Amino acid sequence: MSTDRDASRDQTSYHHGDLRRTILAAAVDVIAAEGSAALSLRDLARRAGVSHAAPAHHFKDRTGLLTAVATEAYTLFADSLSEVTDFREQGARYVRFAADHPAHFQVMFQPGLYRGDDPALAAARERAARVLREGVAGLTTDGSGADAGDARRTGVAAWSLAHGFAALLLSHNLTDFLGGRDPEEAFLSVAEAVFGS
Incomplete structure (x- = not known):
């Protein structure tokens, strides 16, 4: 005869609610604390209180899970950047995204971790790039007649500045420079020094 306790255990094991979201959130926590190398579907299943095979139903394998993390990362990234149009403000958002979502930031810029040809990931990445x-187009539309090569170089310079600043921030190499300042404000001062006001 099945008891309420047995029924409760069965429900936890097989009807977890939004297991996909739970596993994704747990994966992000593990990556933030221990890095992507520590990620294991079996460990995530244990954390979620489900069978070791349950995560594979949603993600197939570890690479599928990291593809989902990267897709979520690019979606959140694009959402944040699209709230402003000025490059400098987008750069500040870039830095804020890295500070607020270090695990996502880590995964999205390591394409060897995920399936780059995944349609949902490709769409999210293209939206962020757009x-x-x-x-960056605002930096090259000053009437100077900049050609496509100039626009591309400016884009790479702008990306390098924002990404480099974010990476240095995450590795705690800007502590002295920040001196307690908000990282976004500090980035804006650097962007102004490089690109002008």
């Missing part, structure tokens, strides 16, 4: 291109 938003960034639009922000």
Whole structure:
């Protein structure tokens, strides 16, 4: 005869609610604390209180899970960047995204971790790239007649500045420079020094 306790255990094991979201959130926590190398579907299943095979139903394998993390990362990234149009403000958002989502930031820029040809990931990545291109376009539409090569170089310079600043921030190499300042404000001061006001 099945008891309420047995029924409760069965429900936890097989009807977890939004297991996909739970596993994704747990994966992000593990990556933030221990890095992507520590990620294991079996461990995530244990954390979620489900069978070791349950995560594979949603993600197939570890690479599928990391593809989902990267897709979520690019979606959140594009959402944040699209709220502003000025490159400098987008750069500040870039830095804020890295500070607020270090695990996502870590995964999205390591394409060897995930399936780059995944349609949802490709769409999210292209949306983020489009938003960034639009922000950088403001730097090259000053009537100077900049050609496509100039626009591309400016885009790479702008990306390098924002990404480099974010990476240095996450590795705690800007502590002295920040001196207690908000990282976004500090980035804006650097962007102004490089690109002008």
